[in-house]
Amino acid sequence: MRLGDAHDVTKETEAEELIANTEADVAACRVVEPYAMTVEKAARGLKPVSQRERIRARGPTVPYGHHKPRA
Amino acid sequence: MYRYDTLDQNLVDERARQFRGQVARRLSGELSEAEFRPLRLMNGLYLQLHAYMVRVAIPYGTLSADQMRALAYIARTWDRGYGHFTTRQNIQFNWPNLADVPDILDALAAVEMHAIQTSGNCIRNVTADAYAGVADDEVADPRVYAEIIRQWSSLHPEFSFLPRKFKVAVTGAPQDRAALRVHDIGLRLCRDSDGALGFEVMVGGGQGRTPMIGTTIRSFLPEADLLTYLEAILRVYNMLGRRDNLYKARIKILVHSLGAETFAAMVEDEWHQLEDTGPALPAHEIKRIRAFFLPPTYEDLEATVPEFEARRRQDTAFARWCQTNLARHRRSGYAIVDVSLKPEGGSPGDIMAEQMEAVADLAKRYSFGEIRVTHAQNLVLPHVKLAELSAVWEGLAAAGLETPNVGLVTDIIACPGLDFCNLANARSIPVAQRIIERFRNLDRQHDIGELRINISGCINACGHHHVGHIGILGVDRKGEEYYQITLGGSSDETASLGKVVGPSFSYDAITDAVEVIVTTYLAQRCQGERFLDTYRRVGAQPFKEDLYGIAQG
Numbered sequence: 001m002r003l004g005d006a007h008d009v010t011k012e013t014e015a016e017e018l019i020a021n022t023e024a025d026v027a028a029c030r031v032v033e034p035y036a037m038t039v040e041k042a043a044r045g046l047k048p049v050s051q052r053e054r055i056r057a058r059g060p061t062v063p064y065g066h067h068k069p070r071a
Numbered sequence: 072m073y074r075y076d077t078l079d080q081n082l083v084d085e086r087a088r089q090f091r092g093q094v095a096r097r098l099s100g101e102l103s104e105a106e107f108r109p110l111r112l113m114n115g116l117y118l119q120l121h122a123y124m125v126r127v128a129i130p131y132g133t134l135s136a137d138q139m140r141a142l143a144y145i146a147r148t149w150d151r152g153y154g155h156f157t158t159r160q161n162i163q164f165n166w167p168n169l170a171d172v173p174d175i176l177d178a179l180a181a182v183e184m185h186a187i188q189t190s191g192n193c194i195r196n197v198t199a200d201a202y203a204g205v206a207d208d209e210v211a212d213p214r215v216y217a218e219i220i221r222q223w224s225s226l227h228p229e230f231s232f233l234p235r236k237f238k239v240a241v242t243g244a245p246q247d248r249a250a251l252r253v254h255d256i257g258l259r260l261c262r263d264s265d266g267a268l269g270f271e272v273m274v275g276g277g278q279g280r281t282p283m284i285g286t287t288i289r290s291f292l293p294e295a296d297l298l299t300y301l302e303a304i305l306r307v308y309n310m311l312g313r314r315d316n317l318y319k320a321r322i323k324i325l326v327h328s329l330g331a332e333t334f335a336a337m338v339e340d341e342w343h344q345l346e347d348t349g350p351a352l353p354a355h356e357i358k359r360i361r362a363f364f365l366p367p368t369y370e371d372l373e374a375t376v377p378e379f380e381a382r383r384r385q386d387t388a389f390a391r392w393c394q395t396n397l398a399r400h401r402r403s404g405y406a407i408v409d410v411s412l413k414p415e416g417g418s419p420g421d422i423m424a425e426q427m428e429a430v431a432d433l434a435k436r437y438s439f440g441e442i443r444v445t446h447a448q449n450l451v452l453p454h455v456k457l458a459e460l461s462a463v464w465e466g467l468a469a470a471g472l473e474t475p476n477v478g479l480v481t482d483i484i485a486c487p488g489l490d491f492c493n494l495a496n497a498r499s500i501p502v503a504q505r506i507i508e509r510f511r512n513l514d515r516q517h518d519i520g521e522l523r524i525n526i527s528g529c530i531n532a533c534g535h536h537h538v539g540h541i542g543i544l545g546v547d548r549k550g551e552e553y554y555q556i557t558l559g560g561s562s563d564e565t566a567s568l569g570k571v572v573g574p575s576f577s578y579d580a581i582t583d584a585v586e587v588i589v590t591t592y593l594a595q596r597c598q599g600e601r602f603l604d605t606y607r608r609v610g611a612q613p614f615k616e617d618l619y620g621i622a623q624g
């Protein structure tokens with residue numbers, strides 16, 4: 001699942017509905033503990049508002065093991 | 072080193088088998104995440120920002136070369152080729168697949184290791200002085216007692232569901248290299264006026280959102296009473312510690328609210344009731360455990376080795392490394408080697424699988440197969456002959472592990488922070504990397520001298536920011552990272568908590584702020600003063616003035 005696959009909604013009730021719709025994926029262990037995050041629309045799609053969600057979406061900002069962070 | 076007996080091995084094997092079944096049930100959907108969570112946490116398996124994370128216990132920070140090789144194998148086979156040593160002398164693997172975790176636990180069990188009690192509200196891995204058994208100021212080897220405590224506390228039925236997690240540290244030396252005063256219980260081995268061995272018992276230290284320095288509740292506890300007294304402390308805590316508020320559940324809050332004297336009196340009462348029924352620690356049992364920690368077969372060596380001295384004179388890089396990365400060994404002709412895991416561009420505490428193997432090889436060849444993990448996220452080769460230091464240094468250099476900075480400004484303690492951790496508010500690692508880069512000049516580092524910078528990505532303080540000479544705490548401000556600075560913390564025998572110096576700094580401003588603090592120190596210091604000495608003499612005011620201007624002082 002990528003950020004590009006995300007649905008954006010504006011109302012709290014719609015967010016709750018999105019979470020409710022993940023029930024089957026949770027039961028099938030495809031998703032663990034889903035939650036809604038705040039995003040804003042950027043030139044290249046949706047962008048999480050918080051640094052936490054940006055890092056969660058893009059991965060660590062530092063090299064680790066043999067991996068280098070995305071530019 | 073301690074070796075498992077049948078009981079230990081069966082317990083660890085059985086737990087690994089049990090967890091394999093639990094993982095299979097989780098993967099099949101039979102267990103929900105809510106049902107699985109307490110089971111995985113009992114085996115040190117966390118769910119972090121990007122993936123699962125396994126935290127492996129390294130009892131009192133002691134590893135054999137074979138165990139280090141097994142950790143390298145795990146890193147390469149089931150993780151992404153590296154591991155992360157923590158401030159509690161453990162190692163964390165950040166990227167395992169859930170399906171592989173049972174294999175990881177089997178691989179650990181094969182070398183007498185596990186991940187039990189590295190999470191949950193139980194007695195966690197007991198930590199100790201990384202120089203245990205070799206420090207020249209040591210009264211007795213703390214690992215003997217740390218191992219006894221490990222055995223007593225492992226799956227202790229009464230203390231498996233405490234109000235909150237519980238951390239014990241032990242040292243055998245007056246110089247505190249184990250941060251005793253910021254542990255739930257700190258034990259310092261000492262002798263009474265008759266020369267009998269015992270412990271100074273400190274209780275109620277800790278960091279997190281309510282940092283406190285532990286109080287001595289008993290200046291001398293005879294060694295035979297160790298377990299009954301610990302049991303008494305844990306019982307009082309278990310009965311009275313708060314379970315209604317996560318943030319007030321640690322023993323430090325109980326000790327503070329009751330008052331240390333009242334708490335101590337309650338412990339003494341409980342202890343007297345345990346006199347006949349508590350866990351005995353007979354001399355023959357201490358002797359049995361001590362036999363595992365007898366010194367290796369040292370050679371009788373001269374205190375001065377001409378080849379070593381000559382290289383030190385002729386080779387500046389080697390001399391620089393010797394200056395910071397060696398400590399005095401209790402045995403003539405030997406040295407304690409600190410292996411820095413804080414290279415420029417690296418993440419504090421991280422080590423590649425190949426480097427683990429290099430350290431294991433060097434330990435096997437030059438240090439009786441023994442390795443230690445320090446609470447400052449470095450490694451130690453505890454018994455190296457002076458005559459073989461050149462070879463060890465070259466071996467470390469070949470593996471990229473020769474960074475000569477132990478105790479200096481670039482030897483930074485940092486938690487994984489927001490790059491990996493689910494709890495963090497801000498990144499720690501890139502802040503450490505920027506500071507290390509800023510102070511990369513080794514002459515400058517030596518001119519600055521001993522300076523501990525500790526960085527935590529949130530108030531839980533895994534990066535020990537409260538006891539950093541300069542502490543940096545990451546905070547969230549409307550989704551953006553900011554950093555609060557504390558000054559004057561220390562985790563040694565003169566333990567103190569740092570004080571907030573003023574408003575926080577942005578991610579881009581924090582490195583400059585650290586440089587201002589260092590520059591202020593250099594301007595203020597008297598001959599021979601370390602940063603901490605200068606801070607304690609002049610106070611925060613000159614630092615505030617330089618950081619924020621006099622108007623805000």
